[in-house]
Amino acid sequence: MKKQFHFTPGPSELYPSVASHIQTALKSGVCSISHRSSAFKEIYAHTTRMMKQLIGVPEDYTLLYFSSSNEIWERILQDCVSRGSVHYVNGAFSKKFFSFGMELGKNPLEIKKDYGIGFTESDIRTYKQLEMVSITQNESSTGVYTNTDFTKAVKTLNPNVVTAVDAVSSFPYAENHFPETDILYFSVQKCMGLPAGLAVAAVSPHAFQVAQSLEEANKYNTSPYHSLLKMKVMADQHQTAETPNVLGIYLLGKVAEDMLTKGLSQIRLETNQKAAILYQWIKDHPDMEAFVDVKEHASSTVIVAKSKRVEEQVKALLEKGIIVGKGYGKFKDQHLRIANFPAHSKELVYQIVDTLTPVRVI
Amino acid sequence: MKKQFHFTPGPSELYPSVASHIQTALKSGVCSISHRSSAFKEIYAHTTRMMKQLIGVPEDYTLLYFSSSNEIWERILQDCVSRGSVHYVNGAFSKKFFSFGMELGKNPLEIKKDYGIGFTESDIRTYKQLEMVSITQNESSTGVYTNTDFTKAVKTLNPNVVTAVDAVSSFPYAENHFPETDILYFSVQKCMGLPAGLAVAAVSPHAFQVAQSLEEANKYNTSPYHSLLKMKVMADQHQTAETPNVLGIYLLGKVAEDMLTKGLSQIRLETNQKAAILYQWIKDHPDMEAFVDVKEHASSTVIVAKSKRVEEQVKALLEKGIIVGKGYGKFKDQHLRIANFPAHSKELVYQIVDTLTPVRVI
Numbered sequence: 001m002k003k004q005f006h007f008t009p010g011p012s013e014l015y016p017s018v019a020s021h022i023q024t025a026l027k028s029g030v031c032s033i034s035h036r037s038s039a040f041k042e043i044y045a046h047t048t049r050m051m052k053q054l055i056g057v058p059e060d061y062t063l064l065y066f067s068s069s070n071e072i073w074e075r076i077l078q079d080c081v082s083r084g085s086v087h088y089v090n091g092a093f094s095k096k097f098f099s100f101g102m103e104l105g106k107n108p109l110e111i112k113k114d115y116g117i118g119f120t121e122s123d124i125r126t127y128k129q130l131e132m133v134s135i136t137q138n139e140s141s142t143g144v145y146t147n148t149d150f151t152k153a154v155k156t157l158n159p160n161v162v163t164a165v166d167a168v169s170s171f172p173y174a175e176n177h178f179p180e181t182d183i184l185y186f187s188v189q190k191c192m193g194l195p196a197g198l199a200v201a202a203v204s205p206h207a208f209q210v211a212q213s214l215e216e217a218n219k220y221n222t223s224p225y226h227s228l229l230k231m232k233v234m235a236d237q238h239q240t241a242e243t244p245n246v247l248g249i250y251l252l253g254k255v256a257e258d259m260l261t262k263g264l265s266q267i268r269l270e271t272n273q274k275a276a277i278l279y280q281w282i283k284d285h286p287d288m289e290a291f292v293d294v295k296e297h298a299s300s301t302v303i304v305a306k307s308k309r310v311e312e313q314v315k316a317l318l319e320k321g322i323i324v325g326k327g328y329g330k331f332k333d334q335h336l337r338i339a340n341f342p343a344h345s346k347e348l349v350y351q352i353v354d355t356l357t358p359v360r361v362i
Numbered sequence: 363m364k365k366q367f368h369f370t371p372g373p374s375e376l377y378p379s380v381a382s383h384i385q386t387a388l389k390s391g392v393c394s395i396s397h398r399s400s401a402f403k404e405i406y407a408h409t410t411r412m413m414k415q416l417i418g419v420p421e422d423y424t425l426l427y428f429s430s431s432n433e434i435w436e437r438i439l440q441d442c443v444s445r446g447s448v449h450y451v452n453g454a455f456s457k458k459f460f461s462f463g464m465e466l467g468k469n470p471l472e473i474k475k476d477y478g479i480g481f482t483e484s485d486i487r488t489y490k491q492l493e494m495v496s497i498t499q500n501e502s503s504t505g506v507y508t509n510t511d512f513t514k515a516v517k518t519l520n521p522n523v524v525t526a527v528d529a530v531s532s533f534p535y536a537e538n539h540f541p542e543t544d545i546l547y548f549s550v551q552k553c554m555g556l557p558a559g560l561a562v563a564a565v566s567p568h569a570f571q572v573a574q575s576l577e578e579a580n581k582y583n584t585s586p587y588h589s590l591l592k593m594k595v596m597a598d599q600h601q602t603a604e605t606p607n608v609l610g611i612y613l614l615g616k617v618a619e620d621m622l623t624k625g626l627s628q629i630r631l632e633t634n635q636k637a638a639i640l641y642q643w644i645k646d647h648p649d650m651e652a653f654v655d656v657k658e659h660a661s662s663t664v665i666v667a668k669s670k671r672v673e674e675q676v677k678a679l680l681e682k683g684i685i686v687g688k689g690y691g692k693f694k695d696q697h698l699r700i701a702n703f704p705a706h707s708k709e710l711v712y713q714i715v716d717t718l719t720p721v722r723v724i
Contacts, residue, residue, distance in 0.1 A: 006394035011608065019388050026381050031557040032368035034687070067429035067559070070604035074587040103586040189605060195393040197429070197559055197607025224465040225436040242432035243551060245559025245607065246373060325396070 005348055006339075007324045009140050009169060009302045013343040015193030021254040022247075030250050035243050043246070044238040047253030054172050054256045054264070057202045058179060064231045065240065065249060066199045069168050071226070072185045073097045074104070076132065076201075078221040079211045079228040080162045080183075081106045085132040088119050088146070091139030092328055093166065098134070104221075115142045115331075116304075118297030121153045131210060132162045138170035140190070141328035143304030143337065144292050148176050155180040162207045169302050169339075172264060173271050182207040188252055191301060193343035198248035203228060259342065267342050274340050274349045275300040281353045291335060303338045310336060313356050320355050322348065367710055368701075369686045371502050371531060371664045375705040377555030383616040384609075392612050397605050405608070406600040409615030416534050416618045416626070419564045420541060426593045427602065427611060428561045431530050433588070434547045435459045436466070438494065438563075440583040441573045441590040442524045442545075443468045447494040450481050450508070453501030454690055455528065460496070466583075477504045477693075480659030483515045493572060494524045500532035502552070503690035505666030505699065506654050510538050517542040524569045531664050531701075534626060535633050544569040550614055553663060555705035560610035565590060621704065629704050636702050636711045637662040643715045653697060665700045672698060675718050682717050684710065 006013045025031060033039045048063045057063075066072050077085065077100055084107035087098035092115075101108030109130065111123060119135075127133065133154050138145050155163050164183040167174060171186040182204040189196035211228045214220040220227075225242070234241050259267060279298065282288045282305045291304040307313060310326060310333050317324055327335025338352065368375045387393060395401045410425045419425075428434050439447065439462055446469035449460035454477075463470030471492065473485060481497075489495065495516050500507050517525050526545040529536060533548040544566040551558035573590050576582040582589075587604070596603050621629060641660065644650045644667045653666040669675060672688060672695050679686055689697025700714065 004391050004394075006391065006396075008394070008396045011394055011396060011605065014388075014393055018393075022384060022388065026376075026384065029366050029368065031380075032366075032370070032373055032375055034368075034370045034373060035558065067433075067607070068604035070587050071429075074585060100586040103584055187605060195607075195609045196397065196605045197610055222465055223436060224462040225432050242430035243373065243549060243558045245429070245557075245610075247557045248559060248607075 002321050004321045004323055007322060007344060007348075007352065009325050009337050009339040010187070010190035011196045012190065012339045012341055013193060014195070015255050015258070015343045017255060017258050018194060018251060021251050025247055025250055031247050033246065035240065035246060040246060041238040043250050043253065047249050047256065048238070050253050050256035050260060051200060052202075053260055055184060055202050056175065056178065057184070060205050061178070061202045062208070062232050062235050064201045064203060064228065064235055065244060066201065066226065067197060067245070069166065069185055069187045069199045072199055072201050073100045075223070075226055075228060076162075076164050076183060077101055077104050077106050078223060079214070080207060081132045082214050082217070082219040083107065084109060084130040085134060086111060086127050086130050086161075087134045088123070088136065089113070090117055090119065090142070090144055091115055091136065092141035093139060093168070094134065094136035097136070097166070116144060116291050118144050118292070118294060119146050119150060121150065124150075124154050124157055127158050127161060130161065132164055133158065134164050134166070136166040137174055138167070138299050138301060140169040140302050142291060142331075143299040143302045144297050145170070145299040147296065148174055152177045152180040162210050170299070172259065173268060173301050179204055179206065188248065190339075191341045192252065192255055193341060194251050194255060195248065198245050198252065200252070203232070208232060270346065271300050271340060271342070274344065274346055275303060277346075277349055277353060278303045278338060278340065281357065285356070286358065288336075301340050303340055305336045305338070306334060307336050310334065316355055317352060320351060322352060322355070324352070364683050366683045366685055369684060369706060369710075369714065371687050371699050371701040372549070372552035373558045374552065374701045374703055375555060376557070377617050377620070377705045379617060379620045380556060380613060383613050387609055387612055393609050395608065397602065397608060402608060403600040405612050405615065409611050409618065410600070412615050412618035412622060413562060414564075415622055417546060417564050418537065418540065419546070422567050423540070423564045424570070424594050424597050426563045426565060426590065426597055427606060428563065428588065429559060429607070431528065431547055431549045431561045434561055434563050435462045437585070437588055437590060438524075438526050438545060439463055439466050439468050440585060441576070442569060443494045444576050444579070444581040445469065446471060446492040447496060448473060448489050448492050448523075449496045450485070450498065451475070452479055452481065452504070452506055453477055453498065454503035455501060455530070456496065456498035459498070459528070478506060478653050480506050480654070480656060481508050481512060483512065486512075486516050486519055489520050489523060492523065494526055495520065496526050496528070498528040499536055500529070500661050500663060502531040502664050504653060504693075505661040505664045506659050507532065507661040509658065510536055514539045514542040524572050532661070534621065535630060535663050541566055541568065550610065552701070553703045554614065554617055555703060556613050556617060557610065560607050560614065562614070565594070570594060632708065633662050633702060633704070636706065636708055637665060639708075639711055639715060640665045640700060640702065643719065647718070648720065663702050665702055667698045667700070668696060669698050672696065678717055679714060682713060684714060684717070686714070
């Protein structure tokens, strides 16, 4: 089988060092060690140390490991919300978090924009009585980016809320503000370039205090399996309650270390360069235009183009061994979604552009 | 680093073919494919087909994939129990499932035996009004085995309950009765010899009916993330709601296929042979005796010995590169726990025996 390159917005191409780290893991028995052993605790501590550096999170934040960001949505709502939550919705994933709030009876408030439109500080209100504000930094479904300053502005106006930032497809590209961001969460199969099945939440002391106060008021929806407060007790000992995805936690620490060695500023620079190439190409293409037309809201990590030739373009790339995403949901036949993650080389980005640039007859 | 062999009762030694399947997965891009692609659906369908054969489950059962058996405990209680559940408790894990019932306010009834003592049919009562009976087939904490006929007897006396069988460290060694077993669940890092981070539940139509009737009575504790009824809708399409552990699901299907090729009867035969060697050695050893003294309750897959020389024996084995488990919880310094999974070769079992057999002075 010909080697294929995945530019799908997650799962996507593996970070270049992953295969080698998996070989090391297999040789050194990482998949066989007990999750109660000191060897596991060392792996856990290493991953947490590297990830804290990569996130740029204050030392008093706690990193918790889940199996997916969907799970994190449920836990945030159960543990930090009793009276109600606010959800900035402008795509399928922000909408789904809101719908989780509905299903859990958490009285969620939806602040809605059309898909493709970003939020600005003028959309922020004072939310009295509500405990949590959900901000989707990068809508993977539509490629709309909301600047990290937005979270800061929400928190400034609402110092008591828990700000929960979905950085699923923007981490570690976006530079977040702490402690204005209380919970930053993401899955590892997007920008981190790792096998799916693991998600991370960095949780502030303030978020734990809110959970604690709900527990004291008997309004804490206790899950015996995973609750923020119980998970923190285990995390403080470099442990998890259940047998976790040991290999996933190991690989995350290794790739985080590799990214730190390369340098976040270099990763951001390269991401910006590749995004500029892709957006310029979309602009110049006779049959395409950027779905997000306001430049400051056009994502650098998930590039979405309206196209009149989706089917044909996907096929042409596939012949070169390159797989890109089609539009999400109702946009399936109208959009191309191209991931621009650290694992995606500039050479392959040029190959996409070259393959899909129409030949001009002079 | 010298190669180490893990006889810990999970995570444990990888099944011999796992490393090679991981190489194939890396080469063929399994970790990068979209979980909405037809390629993923084929992997999902293959794993489910192989696993149904390996479990020996009727065609109308549904296989659901979770991240750990701890998670499965929570979902069973949330989805199948409103009035109360029955828990046969004779070790740390059966106890923990019971405690989950307490935390969720599910009115659990504990039927208790001392650690190390098995259940027999004389322990079974008629459980009116209660919806679920939890049976731990193999207590990984103490090595007590409860025969599969026990589940059949529970169901015969209580045809309306959901029988939930924890086969975490007995699957696929034990041959279960269907449809008397409604939910059979296990994690993949024990007898399947796979990296941790995935658990499987085979769920009967009857269990879904109970969940459905609770939903209709508004007593269904709906989790927007994972509920049996919603997961079934996705499973029927060879899909999951969230981005799942794709690599884990792929490897599970491959190892299940390998085990079917080898043959379950051969795996059971080898397990029995290795167990016989270990129990005979424990019996003959001057400083050891089997923790479970009733033969029919002595597990064939997790062999637990009381020992006067735990520390010394663990150290002697470690020098040979063999890692065994110490006792669980309060038995830490009093027991050796030795996993006897399909991945453990007879040669290494002999090496344990030889290393720890005292030299007789003639």
